[in-house]
Amino acid sequence: SAVISQKPSRDICQRGTSLTIQCQVDSQVTMMFWYRQQPGQSLTLIATANQGSEATYESGFVIDKFPISRPNLTFSTLTVSNMSPEDSSIYLCSVEVIAGRSTDTQYFGPGTRLTVL
Amino acid sequence: AQTVTQSQPEMSVQEAETVTLSCTYDTSENNYYLFWYKQPPSRQMILVIRQEAYKQQNATENRFSVNFQKAAKSFSLKISDSQLGDTAMYFCAFTSNFGNEKLTFGTGTRLTIIP
16 A cells, blocks of 8 residues: 655635645655545546656646646645635545556545635 | 446444445446445545456455446445444445546445444
């Protein structure tokens, strides 16, 4: 498995501002993912972040709104830009751990609870 | 596109009883992986169990086991001897062996264990 930490754990922000969320892993991983979980909902993938390349965004998510950095194999950031109350969600990062030739499993960080006023 | 369906929004069971959570999925892939994740009120997503589609044997992890029916595209989770700490949201998830390995989640089942 992997130990994943996220900062901040929660924040309350004013609309129009930006927040950068950090994700740190205790081992080198190739693939990192950012998910959004809106209140009472399931998880939706925002983007996949591979080290050394541009993040790949899912339909409905754009780089201008959710810029992502992946400077090395243990760290990534997600920025939520020009926030509105609709951005109030839990944001989770996950990493993919490959166990030999078989199952690729994603392990999750503790999440960042964002409230936009 | 793959879809994952959890038809039970909420369930409750007495402590020490057995409960089964349902999950169905739709895919045209032959090789894929299925997962159950648990999200307690702390919001940490915790892997409960995983199943490789090429394995006929159902996965088990202590009190947790799955009933994987590949032809029916069904993947249910059985929790035996349920404990208060099992109270959480449970999400079924799917990933194919190809593509960008993203997880597709179901809508979740809120499980409450009653003392």
